[in-house]
Amino acid sequence: MLDYRYKTFLVLADQLNYTKAAKLLALSQPAVTKHIQYLEEHLQVKLFQYEDRTLKLTQKGKYLKDQVTVLNREISEILDTLSEREEIPSFMIGVSRTIGEYYIPEHTCLFCEEKRVKINLMVENSERLLQLLKDGKIDYALLSGPVQSNDLTAVSFYQDEVTLACSPRHHLANQTLSLNDLKHERVLLREEGAGLSDAIDYQLTEAKQSLHQLTRINRIGNIQLLKNYIKNNDGVGFLYHISMLNELKTGELATITLSDFKVHQPFYLVYPKQAKSKKEVDCMLEIFSPSDPTGCEDNLPT
Incomplete structure (x- = not known):
């Protein structure tokens, strides 16, 4: 001066x-x-x-x-x-539909992190997100299904259970049975390429079972639409537990327990191998790991 x-x-x-x-x-x-x-x-x-x-x-x-x-x-x-304010780093995050619609709004304090990073979200199914990640169109992917690629690193940040849902009016509601007992039931599944479908296929393969034993399968590429069909008693369907919490509370949906088929699926933060610093990855994990939204401001760095 x-x-x-x-x-x-x-x-x-x-x-x-x-x-x-x-x-x-x-x-x-x-x-x-x-x-x-x-x-x-x-x-x-x-x-x-x-x-x-x-x-x-x-x-x-x-x-x-x-x-x-x-x-x-x-x-x-x-x-x-x-x-001048230092430029805030910006990230394009691709998220699967279950994570984008049900996990992030309820379990993270996403926009409390605006002081540190800027997060932009793109919602697609897992197959599409993996391709976008490999093409460099997104920085990270949050996937709700298994990740099988030698070029990618997948770090678990949450785990959910795949649940067989039905209408409370369904004749199998609240019962325990085997997967084979569903062979004559209409079973509603997410589209191929969705993380939920991949998780089910992977677990069936591990258990040396197959969807082929189910004779009436219909695939629906929208979670809410799938739930609506289940609520209308048009079939039973597999859903992540997190996506049906409200319907279970209100009694709009019930569950069926399968004694020989259980899926506990991790949700993954996925990124290209050796392409990200540990500090950046830790920052992403802190943002997307489960938190109490009412207290997230206290967790911000000063």
């Missing part, structure tokens, strides 16, 4: 009148005189002189005015730059 007396000098150099300069600076005229005298003594040059009773700048005074004006502008630019 320039000495405050240089501001007095610049105003007087513009006005060439002590009375006007003092008024603009909200100073007394003697104070303006003292500021100029200090500068002249400090610099050991004469800055002003009177010619025919008119105040004028000396040649050294003109030079100093030009240089101080430039310096003052540069200092202002520096201060403006220093005071």
